[in-house]
Amino acid sequence: MPGKMEKFLQIAPHSLAIVLGPAEGPAGERPGAARPAPPAQPRQLARHHIGYEIFADFKAENMQHFWNKKVTAAVAETFFLGWIDEQVLLIQGKEEHLEALREGWTRRALRPPSGFHIRCLGDVSPISMSPISQSQFIPLGEILCLAISAMNSARKPVTQEALMEHLTTCFPVLGRAWLPTRQALLKVTVVRTPL
Numbered sequence: 371m372p373g374k375m376e377k378f379l380q381i382a383p384h385s386l387a388i389v390l391g392p393a394e395g396p397a398g399e400r401p402g403a404a405r406p407a408p409p410a411q412p413r414q415l416a417r418h419h420i421g422y423e424i425f426a427d428f429k430a431e432n433m434q435h436f437w438n439k440k441v442t443a444a445v446a447e448t449f450f451l452g453w454i455d456e457q458v459l460l461i462q463g464k465e466e467h468l469e470a471l472r473e474g475w476t477r478r479a480l481r482p483p484s485g486f487h488i489r490c491l492g493d494v495s496p497i498s499m500s501p502i503s504q505s506q507f508i509p510l511g512e513i514l515c516l517a518i519s520a521m522n523s524a525r526k527p528v529t530q531e532a533l534m535e536h537l538t539t540c541f542p543v544l545g546r547a548w549l550p551t552r553q554a555l556l557k558v559t560v561v562r563t564p565l
Contacts, residue, residue, distance in 0.1 A: 378498045385451055385494040386468055388428070388459040390486040421453020427483035428459065432474075434481075441479060444470035459483075460494065468493075510550055513537070530555060 432445040448463035448471070461471075474480045475491040482488045517536050521528050526536075530552060 378500055380496040381499050382451060382460070382462060382494060383496040384465055384468060385460055385462045385496075386448075386471060386491060387494050388461065388491050389489040390424070390457050390459060390482060391489045393482070393485050393487050421459065422450050424453065424459055424483045424486070425450040425461065428481075431481040431483060435474075435479065438474070438479065440470045441474045443467070444474075510554070513541075514550075514555070 429445050429448075433442055435441045435445075444463070444467035447467045448461045451460040451462040453459060463471075471480065472491070472493075475488070480488060480491070514533070517533060517540065518528050520540075521532065521536055526532060533555070
């Protein structure tokens with residue numbers, strides 16, 4: 371009996387969300403931090419941030435906690451999980467590392483990435499995902515289109531014999547019994563071929 375698919379999968383356990391806001395002048399910036407003027411960019415582009423770069427900057431800022439090895443180790447061991455809605459950084463790690471970050475937050479010791487301030491930090495409940503099962507049936511026309519496309523990409527000539535050989539090598543589990551007859555192959559390819 372084939373393995374039954376789980377009803378729900380737990381995604382992103384041991385995760386934290388760091389909600390960021392734009393740094394707003396001197397109040398939002400770190401004390402003593404001198405920043406060069408940003409290069410002139412169109413308004414739309416200046417607001418777009420790449421999540422992994424924000425995460426890398428968050429790590430760089432907080433790896434400087436040489437007096438707090440627990441936070442430094444925790445930051446080093448966390449990894450980027452996602453960037454949502456241009457303001458929420460999702461990170462994941464072992465529970466002890468996340469606990470060190472929570473503690474750093476409560477003590478106001480976590481530093482934000484450049485150009486941001488941290489609005490809040492909190493635990494993310496694991497996300498439940500309900501998998502959608504796939505059919506075991508693939509329409510013959512779809513298989514033929516995929517095979518012909520793969521052969522064209524490999525610059526192999528597509529003849530009936532070459533196509534049958536390609537199908538046999540790409541789907542060895544199914545054996546030769548499932549292969550279409552030459553008549554079925556001709557019918558499907560003629561119907562799908564535009565004039």
